[in-house]
Structure formats: C-alpha cells, structure tokens
Amino acid sequence: MQTQDPPGTVGPLDTIVRAMAGSHGLDISRYEEAFLRAAISRRMEASGVATLAAYGEHLEQSAPEAGRLFRSLRIDHSEFFRNPLTFAVLEKLILPGLVAGKGQCGSGEVRVWSAGCASGQEAWSLAMLLEDMAGPVPYRIFATDLADPDAARAGFYHAGELGNVRLRHLTKYFSEQDDSFSIVPRLRDRVDFSAYDLLDSSSASPAASIYGGFDLILCCNVLFYYRPEARQRILDKLSRALSPGGYFVTGEAEKAMVAGQKTFRAVLQPAAIFQTKNVSP
Numbered sequence: 327m328q329t330q331d332p333p334g335t336v337g338p339l340d341t342i343v344r345a346m347a348g349s350h351g352l353d354i355s356r357y358e359e360a361f362l363r364a365a366i367s368r369r370m371e372a373s374g375v376a377t378l379a380a381y382g383e384h385l386e387q388s389a390p391e392a393g394r395l396f397r398s399l400r401i402d403h404s405e406f407f408r409n410p411l412t413f414a415v416l417e418k419l420i421l422p423g424l425v426a427g428k429g430q431c432g433s434g435e436v437r438v439w440s441a442g443c444a445s446g447q448e449a450w451s452l453a454m455l456l457e458d459m460a461g462p463v464p465y466r467i468f469a470t471d472l473a474d475p476d477a478a479r480a481g482f483y484h485a486g487e488l489g490n491v492r493l494r495h496l497t498k499y500f501s502e503q504d505d506s507f508s509i510v511p512r513l514r515d516r517v518d519f520s521a522y523d524l525l526d527s528s529s530a531s532p533a534a535s536i537y538g539g540f541d542l543i544l545c546c547n548v549l550f551y552y553r554p555e556a557r558q559r560i561l562d563k564l565s566r567a568l569s570p571g572g573y574f575v576t577g578e579a580e581k582a583m584v585a586g587q588k589t590f591r592a593v594l595q596p597a598a599i600f601q602t603k604n605v606s607p
C-alpha cells in the first residue's frame with residue numbers, strides 16, 4: 327500500500343484534503359501527518375484500494391466513504407477521571423487552592439473550561455470534585471467540542487463506563503435509570519456545554535463564558551491530532567484565556583508538547599498540570 331506522495335508533486339493527499347473540505351467542511355491539512363496517513367491507510371485497506379491516488383478518486387466519488395474517513399479521524403474516546411495522577415493532584419492540591427482563594431476574596435466563582443470534552447466525562451469528573459468541596463464558593467464549568475456535545479449534555483452513561491467513579495460519587499451524583507446512570511440536576515446546573523472550534527480565530531473563548539478569565543483549563547487528548555503550527559495556535563489561545571496564575575491540564579501523552587511553552591511551568595513533574603508564569607503580584 328502506497329501512502330506517500332512522490333516528492334515535489336501536488337500529491338493525491340491534496341485531493342483527499344480537498345474532498346474532506348468539500349464534503350464535511352473539515353480542514354484535515356491541520357492534522358498531524360502521521361495520524362492522518364495512518365487513518366487514510368486503514369480506510370484504503372478497508373476499501374480494497376491500493377494507492378493514495380486511487381483512494382483520492384474513490385473519496386471524491388463516494389459520500390459514504392467520505393463519511394467513514396471523517397468518523398475515523400474523530401477520536402472521541404473519554405473516561406471519568408481519565409488520568410488518575412492528574413485528577414489526584416487536582417483534587418488534593420489545585421482545586422482546594424482555587425476554592426480557598428475565591429472564598430478569601432469573597433467574590434467570583436471558580437471558572438473551568440473543558441476544551442475538547444467529547445462525551446463529557448472530564449467535565450462531570452471535575453464537577454463532582456468541585457461540588458464535594460465548593461460549599462459557599464460557586465463554580466462554573468464550560469465544556470466544549472467541535473460539534474455540539476449533545477451526548478455529553480444528556481449525561482447518561484452505562485454501568486461499564488463508570489469504571490473509575492468512586493462509590494461515594496456514584497451514589498451522590500448519579501441516579502440509576504434502567505441500565506444507565508444519569509447525572510443529577512445539581513451538577514447539570516453547573517456545566518454549560520457548547521460547540522466551539524479551538525482553531526476558530528474569530529473568538530477567544532466560548533460565547534457562554536463571555537470573557538474567558540478561566541482559573542483552570544483542561545485540553546486533554548486533543549493536541550496530539552494536530553501539526554505543530556495548529557497545536558501552537560490552540561496553546562496560545564488557551565494560555566490567553568487563563569487568568570494570571572491559572573492552571574492548564576493536558577493529556578498524559580501531550581505533556582512534552584506543553585513543557586516547552588514559555589508561558590507555562592510544570593506544577594508537579596509527573597502530572598500533566600501546568601501553571602501560567604505571569605502570576606500577578
């Protein structure tokens with residue numbers, strides 16, 4: 327199977343990029359090349375097509391195949407409390423500090439953005455931890471994904487998806503309905519789900535958040551999709567959306583991509599948690 331363009335040519339990969347822009351409005355030229363080629367290669371094999379050029383032609387003529395490639399490029403797996411070390415540091419160190427800080431100044435709310443929330447587990451995990459400790463200090467979580475995260479907002483999960491959820495959280499924050507578990511209304515009131523493209527250069531943060539100013543942003547298992555330029559645009563946007571001294575959390579496999587950023591310092595080396603360096607005096 328040949329997934330490389332001959333050097334110096336306008337290759338069949340461009341045909342595929344154009345086809346996906348035409349069929350789904352998706353600019354796949356921003357994706358990390360190895361990730362893109364691996365996904366295309368899997369689709370070529372499944373379609374019984376031997377060359378990239380032939381696959382490009384096939385894609386231009388077949389809407390169902392364009393849909394299949396589109397879906398294979400959407401990695402939307404998520405889990406509750408996905409990275410245990412990161413969530414332990416958030417629970418024991420970061421969130422209590424944020425809640426205490428807001429309590430001391432007697433105003434404001436803890437503001438969190440779960441950027442690339444997929445089916446919502448990350449946002450709900452944070453809501454459980456904040457609800458455990460917030461007391462009189464309000465908090466709000468903005469959770470966004472490329473398309474409207476309606477499944478995340480619905481907040482229904484099968485028992486098999488609740489692996490990392492503690493019994494205490496299960497009984498307090500879920501109600502059981504038939505064979506699924508539903509997030510309770512008091513957590514729902516705290517999380518706002520919306521569509522938001524992190525590469526959209528026309529806005530700085532989700533419209534519902536009005537002005538950004540986040541104390542904590544999670545962008546986990548999203549950056550690895552993208553080429554370095556696109557990744558940098560996302561990181562620049564998110565670091566600007568943080569309050570001075572705000573925290574940034576990324577995926578276990580993405581730590582090295584953030585570690586080299588001038589605007590962040592690592593909070594606790596093994597955890598994928600960073601803090602903005604421009605802490606106000």
Ligand SMILES: C[S@@+](CC[C@H](N)C(=O)[O-])C[C@H]1O[C@@H](n2cnc3c(N)ncnc32)[C@H](O)[C@@H]1O
Nearest residue numbers: 401402403404405442444471472523524546547
């Ligand atoms: C693998 S899931 C990660 C879910 C969750 N953050 C976690 O770590 O469990 C990646 C999500 O990022 C979203 N995503 C990818 N590119 C995005 C972009 N440019 N803007 C917003 N969301 C994006 C995808 O749609 C997908 O739902």
